[in-house]
Structure formats: C-alpha cells, structure tokens
Amino acid sequence: MSQLLPVLILxxxxxxxxxxxxxxxxxxxxxxxxxxxVKDETYECGIPSDNSxxxxxxxxxxxxxxxxxxxxxxxxxxxxxxxxxxxxIAAGYGVYSFxxxxxxxxxxxxxxxWEVKSKALEWE
Amino acid sequence: xxxxxALMRIGLGHYIALxxxxxxxxxxxxxxxxxxxxxxxxxxxxLNAVNLSFVAFAKEAGNLNGHIMVFFVMTIAAAEAGxxxxxxxxxxxxxxxxxxxxxxxxxx
Amino acid sequence: xxxxxxxxxxLAGFLxxxxxxxxxxxxxxxxxxxLVLTMLGLASAFFNLGAQFIAGVQVIVxxxxxxxxxxxxxxxxxxxxxxxxxxxGLISGALKVMSAALIAGLALGGARSSVTVLDxxxxxxxxxxxxxxxxxxxxxxYLFAFxxxxxxxxxVAVGVVAVSRMKGGTHARH
Amino acid sequence: xxxxxxxxGVNFVKMIAIFLMMVQIVPLLVWVERRGSAxxxxxxxxxxxxxxxxxxxxxDAVKFLTKEEFVPKRGYPFxxxxxxxxxxxxxxxxxxxxxxxxPVMVEAFExxxxxxxxxSFKFQGYEIGIGIVFVLxxxxxxxxxxxxxxxxxxxxxxxxxxxxxSAQTIxxxxxxxLSIVGVILLFNSFNFAEIVGAQSAPMNFMLFGKKVxxxxxxxxxxxxxxxxxxxxxxxxxxxANRLPFDLPEAEGELVAGYHTEYSGFKxxxxxxxxxxxxLVASALMVTxxxxxxTLWPWLTPETVAKWFTGMSLTQTSLLTALVLHGVFLAxxxxxxxxxxxxxxxxxxxxxxxxxxxxxxxMLPWALFNTILTAVVILIxxxxxxx
Numbered sequence: 001m002s003q004l005l006p007v008l009i010l011x012x013x014x015x016x017x018x019x020x021x022x023x024x025x026x027x028x029x030x031x032x033x034x035x036x037x038v039k040d041e042t043y044e045c046g047i048p049s050d051n052s053x054x055x056x057x058x059x060x061x062x063x064x065x066x067x068x069x070x071x072x073x074x075x076x077x078x079x080x081x082x083x084x085x086x087x088x089i090a091a092g093y094g095v096y097s098f099x100x101x102x103x104x105x106x107x108x109x110x111x112x113x114w115e116v117k118s119k120a121l122e123w124e
Numbered sequence: 125x126x127x128x129x130a131l132m133r134i135g136l137g138h139y140i141a142l143x144x145x146x147x148x149x150x151x152x153x154x155x156x157x158x159x160x161x162x163x164x165x166x167x168x169x170x171l172n173a174v175n176l177s178f179v180a181f182a183k184e185a186g187n188l189n190g191h192i193m194v195f196f197v198m199t200i201a202a203a204e205a206g207x208x209x210x211x212x213x214x215x216x217x218x219x220x221x222x223x224x225x226x227x228x229x230x231x232x
Numbered sequence: 233x234x235x236x237x238x239x240x241x242x243l244a245g246f247l248x249x250x251x252x253x254x255x256x257x258x259x260x261x262x263x264x265x266x267l268v269l270t271m272l273g274l275a276s277a278f279f280n281l282g283a284q285f286i287a288g289v290q291v292i293v294x295x296x297x298x299x300x301x302x303x304x305x306x307x308x309x310x311x312x313x314x315x316x317x318x319x320x321g322l323i324s325g326a327l328k329v330m331s332a333a334l335i336a337g338l339a340l341g342g343a344r345s346s347v348t349v350l351d352x353x354x355x356x357x358x359x360x361x362x363x364x365x366x367x368x369x370x371x372x373x374y375l376f377a378f379x380x381x382x383x384x385x386x387x388v389a390v391g392v393v394a395v396s397r398m399k400g401g402t403h404a405r406h
Numbered sequence: 407x408x409x410x411x412x413x414x415g416v417n418f419v420k421m422i423a424i425f426l427m428m429v430q431i432v433p434l435l436v437w438v439e440r441r442g443s444a445x446x447x448x449x450x451x452x453x454x455x456x457x458x459x460x461x462x463x464x465x466d467a468v469k470f471l472t473k474e475e476f477v478p479k480r481g482y483p484f485x486x487x488x489x490x491x492x493x494x495x496x497x498x499x500x501x502x503x504x505x506x507x508x509p510v511m512v513e514a515f516e517x518x519x520x521x522x523x524x525x526s527f528k529f530q531g532y533e534i535g536i537g538i539v540f541v542l543x544x545x546x547x548x549x550x551x552x553x554x555x556x557x558x559x560x561x562x563x564x565x566x567x568x569x570x571x572s573a574q575t576i577x578x579x580x581x582x583x584l585s586i587v588g589v590i591l592l593f594n595s596f597n598f599a600e601i602v603g604a605q606s607a608p609m610n611f612m613l614f615g616k617k618v619x620x621x622x623x624x625x626x627x628x629x630x631x632x633x634x635x636x637x638x639x640x641x642x643x644x645x646a647n648r649l650p651f652d653l654p655e656a657e658g659e660l661v662a663g664y665h666t667e668y669s670g671f672k673x674x675x676x677x678x679x680x681x682x683x684x685l686v687a688s689a690l691m692v693t694x695x696x697x698x699x700t701l702w703p704w705l706t707p708e709t710v711a712k713w714f715t716g717m718s719l720t721q722t723s724l725l726t727a728l729v730l731h732g733v734f735l736a737x738x739x740x741x742x743x744x745x746x747x748x749x750x751x752x753x754x755x756x757x758x759x760x761x762x763x764x765x766x767x768m769l770p771w772a773l774f775n776t777i778l779t780a781v782v783i784l785i786x787x788x789x790x791x792x
Contacts, residue, residue, distance in 0.1 A: 004279050006532035007499060010421050014498050017425075018491035018675055021471075025671040030474045061573045062213060062308060063396055064761070065301040066206040068576040070389045071769075072297050073199050074382065075583045076289055078776070079539065079596075080367030082587045085780065086594035087364065088371075089787045098784050100371050100379075107382040109773060111389050120393045121765045122758075132237045139281070142244045144338030146251045146270075152331045153255040161306065162260050165267050168298065169251055172274050175290075179283045188366050192374050194278075194286050195366075198293050199381050203388040205298050209305055210395040216309055261557065268550065275543075285596075288539030296546025300553070300576060304569065307557050363536060363596065 063120060074108050139180035147173035160212045164205060171201040239280070247273045264302045271295045285363040412522050421531045424506070425498050432681045433463040435742060442743070443750045473670035478559050481667065485558030490668065490675035493551025497682025500541045502531025504689045505598050507699045507731035511723040528599075529699075529727050537598040538590065541690065542583060545645065549575050551679060552664050559667035567663025570757065571647060577764040578644035578651075581637055584772035588634040588779045589627060589694045601627075602698030615790040624702055627695040633775045635695045637768055639741075642687035644764065646680060649749040651760060688741035692734065699734035 081101050088097035115121050146169060153166025175194045182190025250273060253266040271294040278287035370378055437452070437460065444451025452459035477483055507529035514524045534540045549572040556568020593601045609623040611630070628635050644651040665676050692698060755763065 003532070003534060004276055006417065006421055007502070007534070008276075009418070010425060010502055010531060011495055011499060013422060014425065014495050015491055018494055021671050021675075022487065022490075025471050025473075026475050029472050029670065032474060061304060061569050062301075063393070064573050064577060065297075065304050066210060066392050067389060068580060069202050069206055069293070069297040069301060070385050070392075071580050072576075072583065073202055073293060074385055075580060075587070076292060077199075077378070077382070078584075078587050079590060080285065080363065080370055082590035083594055083596060084364055084367035084371065085591055085783065086787070087368065089784060090789070092789065094784045094788050097371060098780060100375060101780065103379055104382045105773070105777065107379075107386050111386040112769065112773075114386075114390065115393065116766055118393060121761065132234065134237050134240045138240060138244070139277075141338065141341070142247060142277075144341070145248055145335055148331055148335040148338060149248075149251045149255050151334075152328075155327050155331070157255065159260055161302065162255075162263050165254060165260075165263055165302065168267065168294070169254060169270065172271060172294070175286075176274055176277060179278050179281045179286060182283070183281045188362065188369050191283050191286050191362075191366050192370055194283070195289065195370070196374075196377060196381060198289060199385070202293055202298050203385060205301065206392055207388060207395070209301060210392045213305060213309070214395055265550075265554075284534075284536045285539060288536050288543045291543030292539070292546050296543060296549070296579075297576070300549045300572060303550070303553050304572065307553065307565065307569065 067115060067120065071108075071112070074104070074111075077104065136180055136184045140177055143173045143177040143180070145173075146170075146176070160215075161209070164208045164212070167208075168201060168205060171197055243273060243277055243280075247277070261303065261306045264299060264306060267302070268295050268299045271299065282362060285366055410522070413525055413527075416525075416527055417532075420527065421502060424502055424531045428498055428501055428682055428685060429678055431685060432678050433466065435681050435684070435746075436466070436677070437463055438743075439746050439749075442746050446747070446750045470671045470674045476667070476669055478561065478667050481560040482558045485554045486667070487558075487672070489551050489555035489558055490672040490679075492554055493548070493679035494675050494682070496544050496548045496551075497679055497686050499544045500686045501682065501689065503534050503537050503540050503544075503598070504686070504693055505530040505533075505602060505698065506689075506734055507727040509723070510727045511719050513718060513720050529731065530598075533599070536596040538586060538596045541686070542579075542586070545683070545686065546576075546579060548645070548679070548683070551676075555664040555668065555676070559664075561667055564664050564666045567666065571664055574644055574647070574651060574760060574764070577761060578641045578768070581764060581768035581772050582641035582645060584769065584776060585634045585637040585641065586694070587772075587776045588631050591776070591779050591783055592627060592630050598693055598698070602693060602700065605697040606700040612787045614786060615788060624697055624700070626697045631695060631775075631779070633771065634779070635691065637772050637775065638694070639687075639691055641768065642683075642691070643745070643748070644760075646683035646687055646745075648680075648684065648745055650752040650755050652754060684742060684745050685738070688738045688745070689734075691741050692737040696737055699730040701730070701733045 078101065081097070085094075085097055088094055150166045150169030150171075150173060153169065154163050157163055157166065175197055178190040178194045178197070180190075182188060182194075247270060250266050250270040254263050254270060257263055257266065271290060275287040275290040275295070278284075278290055440462075441451040441459065443449075452462040455461040455465050477486055505528065509529060510527045512525040512527065515522055552568050552571045552575070556565045556571075589601070590596065593604050595601055595604075605625050605627060607625045609620040609625045609629065611618055623629065643649075665673055668676060
C-alpha cells in the first residue's frame with residue numbers, strides 16, 4: 001500500500017492541475033462577442049462539414065490491435081524468464097532454462113513468420 | 125451479528141466478497157445486456173473478479189500457485205477477447221447489427 | 233490496521249461503483265472506459281495483496297492492450313448508443329431479481345466468512361522476492377502449461393486472421 | 407522504521423517538485439526546438455522577445471491561457487475535456503519512477519523540541535520494486551488520451567489521427583518491450599536502482615565462467631546491448647509520436663491529427679504529454695544503457711563525498727546527489743537534443759512503411775537481439791568446469 005499511495009497522489013495531483021488550468025484558462029480567456037454557428041462547426045478545411053456520421057475507416061487497425069495483444073502477452077511471458085535466467089545459470093540449469101524459452105520463441109517466431117507470410121501485416 | 129472489529133480487520137473474506145460482487149456484475153452484463161461487445165466486457169469483468177479471488181487465496185495460502193493461475197487466466201482472457209471481437213466484428217460487417225437477439229436467428 | 237481498512241473500503245467502493253457503471257451506462261464506449269478504470273483498480277488491489285508483477289501484467293495486458301482493442305472497435309464502428317440497453321420481459325425480470333439476490337448473498341456470505349473463518353488477517357506473506365519465485369515456479373512446475381499457452385496463442389493468432397479473412401470478415405477480399 | 411510527518415512531507419514535496427520540473431522543461435524544450443531547428447535550417451528562430459528570445463516562453467504561456475475556448479458543437483464535451491488531462495498522466499507517472507540521483511541521507515536532528523530520526527530520501531518520485539514493468543504498464547495507457555481526443559472531437563481527421571496514433575503506439579510497444587528483455591537478461595532485475603547500481607562499477611563480465619575486469623571502462627549497458635539500445639531508442643521515437651514517426655499529425659493529410667480541434671491550454675497539455683514522453687524515453691535510455699546518474703567508475707557517491715571532508719553526512723550526500731543529478735540531466739539533455747536533431751533532419755515515413763518497419767523489421771531484430779543475448783550470456787556465465 002505504502003508503495004502505491006504516492007502514485008495515486010501524483011495522479012490525483014496531475015488531474016487536479018489539469019482541471020485547474022483548464023478552469024483558469026476558461027475564466028480569463030477572451031470570449032467571443034456573439035455566438036457564431038459557423039465557428040462551432042467541426043473543422044473540415046473550410047468546406048461545409050459532413051455530418052452523416054458514416055466515416056469509412058480502414059479495418060486494418062483492428063487486426064493490428066488483435067495481433068498486438070497476442071504478441072504482447074508472449075513478450076510479457078519472457079519477462080520473468082529474463083529475470084530468473086541468471087539464477088538458473090548460477091544453479092547449473094542454464095541449458096534447461098534456455099531450452100524452455102527456445103521452444104517458446106520457436107512458436108513465437110513461427111507465428112510471426114506465418115503472419116508475415118499470410119500478408120496479415122501488409123498495409124497497402 | 126457483524127461487529128466493527130471484524131469489519132476493520134481486512135481478511136480473505138473481504139476480498140472474496142468484493143470479488144463476488146464484481147463477478148455478479150459481470151454476470152448481469154452477460155445475461156441482460158443486448159450489445160454483444162458489452163457482453164464480452166461482462167466476461168472480462170467476471171474473469172477479473174476470479175483473478176482477484178485467486179490472488180487473495182494465494183496470499184492466504186502463502187504460495188504463488190494462485191499468481192501463476194492468474195497469469196494463465198489473463199492470457200486466455202485476452203485470447204478470448206480477441207477471437208470474440210473478431211467474430212462480433214465479422215457479423216457486424218455483414219449485417220450491421222450488434223444486438224444479441226439478432227444473432228440467435230443466424231443460420232449457417 | 234485502521235489505514236489498511238480505510239484503503240480497502242475506498243478501493244472496494246471505487247471498484248463496485250465502476251463495475252456497476254460498466255453494466256449500467258447505455259453508451260458502450262463509456263462502458264469500456266469504466267472497465268478500464270475497474271481494471272486499474274483491480275491492479276492496485278493485486279499490488280496491495282503482494283502480487284506486484286501480476287499487477288503490472290494486469291495493467292499492460294488488460295488496460296493497455298485488451299481494452300484498447302475494445303475502444304478501437306467501438307470507435308471504428310461508431311456503435312454509439314443503444315436506445316434500450318437492457319432487454320425487457322418476464323424472464324429477464326426474473327433474472328434481475330435473481331442477480332440482485334445473488335449479489336446480496338455473495339456479499340453477505342463473504343462478510344460472514346470474514347467473521348467466522350478468518351481469525352488472522354490475510355497476511356501469511358510470501359517470503360522473499362515474489363517475482364523471482366514466480367518466474368522459477370512458472371518455468372519449472374508449470375512448464376507444460378506455459379509451453380501449451382504459447383501454442384494456444386499461435387492458434388489464436390492464426391484463427392483471428394482466418395476469421396477476418398472469411399467471407400464477410402473484416403479483411404475479406406472484395 | 408516508522409514514517410513520520412517530516413518524511414511524508416518531504417516525499418510529497420519531492421514528488422510534486424519532480425512533476426513541476428517536467429512541466430517546466432516543456433517550454434524550455436519548445437524554445438530549444440525552435441532555436442535549434444532555426445540553427446539547423448540556417449534561420450534565426452524566435453529572437454525578439456527578451457534575450458535570445460527566451461521570454462517567448464512567457465509570451466506563449468500567456469497566449470495559451472487567454473486563447474478563446476473552443477468546444478466542437480457536435481463533440482462529446484466530457485471526453486473532449488478529459489482527453490488532454492489523460493494524455494498528461496502516463497508520462498508524468500512513468501517519470502516519477504525513474505531514479506534521478508543518489509539518495510540523500512539526513513542525519514538525526516532536533517527541531518521544534520522534538521527528535522527527528524535519521525532519514526534516507528530517494529532522489530525520485532517514488533520507488534516501485536518492479537520499476538520496468540510499472541513504466542511499461544503506465545506508458546501503455548498513453549493510447550487512451552489520443553483515442554479519447556479523436557473520439558471526443560467528433561471530427562473525421564481527429565478520428566483518423568487517433569486511430570493511426572494508437573495503432574502506431576501499440577505496434578512499436580512490441581519492439582520496445584522486446585528490446586527491454588535484453589536489458590533484463592543482462593541485469594536480472596526489474597528494479598531501476600539495481601540496474602544503475604550494476605552499471606556504476608568498472609566494467610566487469612564473465613568470460614567462459616571466469617571473471618574479467620576492465621577498470622578503464624564503465625560497466626554501461628551500451629557495451630553489451632548496442633542493438634537493443636538502437637531498437638529501444640527508435641521505438642521510443644514512435645511512442646512519443648515524434649518525427650520521423652509523427653504520422654498522427656501529418657499536416658498534409660490529416661490537418662493536425664487527433665488534436666485538430668484543440669487550442670489554448672488543452673493543446674498545451676497534449677504538448678506536455680508529448681515532451682514528457684521524450685523526457686521519459688531519454689531518462690530510460692540513460693538508465694538502461696548509459697549508467698543512469700553515475701558518470702565514470704571512479705565518480706561514485708563515496709568518492710564525491712571524499713572531496714568534501716569536514717562536512718556533515720547530510721551536506722555531503724546532498725552535494726553528491728546534486729552533482730550526480732547534474733550528470734544525469736546532462737545525459738538526458740543529450741538525448742533530448744538527438745530527438746530534436748532527428749526531427750529536423752529526417753523526412754516522415756509513409757504509413758505502410760511505418761507499420762512495415764515496426765512489425766517486419768524491428769520486431770524480428772528485437773527477437774534476434776534477445777536470442778543472441780541469451781546465448782552469449784549462457785555461454786559466458788555458465789560455470790564451466792565447476
């Protein structure tokens with residue numbers, strides 16, 4: 001608890017700081033003389049803005065995010081291994097520890113290779 | 125019944141109660157929300173609640189088997205979210221619908 | 233002792249509030265953001281319970297990866313509002329009552345067990361460096377599960393690409 | 407060792423001071439960036455307001471605060487306001503966990519009729535045992551500020567920019583996470599203090615199970631992990647959304663990316679976030695590969711303390727900490743300058759090139775680096791003959 005409390009306090013302080021600065025800024029900022037409907041429009045380089053709400057976005061982003069999750073977990077699995085590798089070596093089990101991760105990495109590399117091969121990571 | 129002394133002494137039971145409440149919320153989301161993506165979030169919530177109880181039990185038992193189990197549950201949960209969302213998105217792309225009632229009528 | 237109790241109840245209050253919000257707000261995007269807050273709260277609960285590495289993984293995997301995916305999907309398809317977020321009807325009404333009873337039961341049961349079962353506060357602390365021990369345990373006792381999970385992740389990666397490639401999938405060739 | 411009011415107070419002030427330092431570095435960096443870019447492009451840069459144009463910072467601050475507020479009518483006000491605040495949090499939290507100098511010892515003293523015990527204050531915001539995992543976790547939250555900004559402003563350019571930015575951030579997070587594995591393999595620790603401590607000695611390593619020591623070189627990570635350092639530094643550029651990876655705000659295509667609709671202080675907060683990421687990236691590079699706050703094998707807290715004999719422990723440790731903090735800042739400033747230098751030297755990548763680089767070039771190289779490190783460490787540290 002005592003380790004995490006400062007983090008929480010700092011986070012709260014930053015949020016307070018941000019809100020306070022926004023408040024001050026909105027209090028002392030120059031106000032518009034009269035409301036202007038055109039100014040409140042969404043910015044779209046000057047042409048009348050398109051509000052159909054039907055934005056076409058490449059779905060490539062989505063597959064990237066999923067593959068990111070999967071690879072991210074595999075990388076997280078390497079962290080405890082990297083941390084204990086020295087202990088395993090010192091205890092004489094270095095080759096064992098290396099083989100454990102070699103198998104895991106082989107699967108990882110195969111997966112990455114397959115994704116590249118199947119053009120799942122291709123952006124045109 | 126409940127005396128304040130027991131309420132103030134945070135033990136395993138408190139964490140289990142908290143975990144139970146969060147689990148129920150997740151279950152309600154799965155049973156009663158209509159949006160498939162919110163239902164998937166409910167599943168995540170349930171898995172998280174279970175993780176909390178695993179960690180609490182691990183501390184109580186004084187060994188780390190619970191932590192390892194949490195690690196595995198997280199992996200599986202992430203994989204499940206990935207596949208579940210892939211399916212939901214595939215269906216949404218085709219029918220423009222995320223309502224679970226609609227999914228019941230799909231036929232191969 | 234007192235501080236610990238206050239910290240726990242604050243954390244529990246936040247967690248219950250956020251997870252309630254997850255299931256009750258109509259906009260799925262707001263649900264996802266509340267879920268992020270719930271996961272961060274759970275991470276700090278793990279941290280308090282001595283599972284520091286697990287807390288870090290919780291933040292990296294759940295808050296930093298899985299929920300980013302959820303938020304991205306919701307933004308991609310602009311699934312803004314459901315007019316009626318809960319289904320209505322007799323069965324779901326019964327379900328609501330049942331779930332309320334379940335929550336009450338679980339909470340009460342947990343609180344009761346804290347009185348009867350537990351004499352000492354949870355705290356048979358794991359000795360030494362938790363993360364190091366976790367690593368050693370993971371690569372010896374749970375080696376098989378660990379390697380199998382590697383293969384599972386590979387299978388999921390292949391499956392996800394296949395699902396997005398299939399007819400009507402996200403990456404179908406037009 | 408109990409915690410008393412004095413200790414809590416000092417820790418609190420220290421934490422806030424580190425955050426404010428981060429906020430204050432931003433306008434200075436903006437000035438350096440503008441003058442530096444002008445120097446690179448043979449221009450003058452801002453030189454009118456005050457000496458060397460330094461008062462430009464104050465003028466900018468006034469302008470940020472007094473600029474007319476704008477909230478898009480069609481946007482989501484809460485998300486729109488929350489996004490800049492969320493963007494500021496991750497960098498600041500991560501920076502708080504990095505040790506900035508050696509600890510300050512305070513001897514026992516009498517004050518206000520009370521006895522205050524000896525203290526040891528860490529020269530950092532807070533100490534987290536699993537420092538590396540904490541920093542990685544916190545910086546993976548950076549995607550939310552961007553996503554909320556893009557969604558909250560209900561503008562298609564902002565949305566595109568946000569999606570691009572978050573996809574880029576998460577793609578390079580893989581290369582970043584994997585290149586750190588090499589560092590962890592080398593030092594066998596998640597703890598920044600231990601990593602810095604291991605680098606403060608003269609260079610020593612195991613050669614086929616025998617210990618070799620080279621006294622003329624420091625034991626810095628860069629000598630063992632050159633490839634990891636290059637990969638980590640490049641991934642950090644992408645994490646901080648800096649050129650050549652600043653696709654999210656590619657002016658030609660997306661107006662200004664996810665902060666198209668932002669102005670005034672809200673925009674400034676995104677700026678603080680971006681420069682905070684640069685600061686964290688530089689500090690991490692220094693901590694992992696360039697010895698943290700240590701300068702050279704012979705310049706340790708003990709040797710510095712020897713120069714100032716006749717002072718109390720409090721004074722010497724404070725002086726040491728300040729000197730070493732200066733060393734740390736000098737190293738960090740060097741990396742910050744590289745950030746700025748690269749920005750005004752390299753052109754921007756195309757989006758497909760960016761994703762290709764992340765997934766198909768940097769990730770395999772990071773994997774190669776991990777395997778190579780593991781093999782070399784196994785061969786070198788294995789107790790042969792024992």
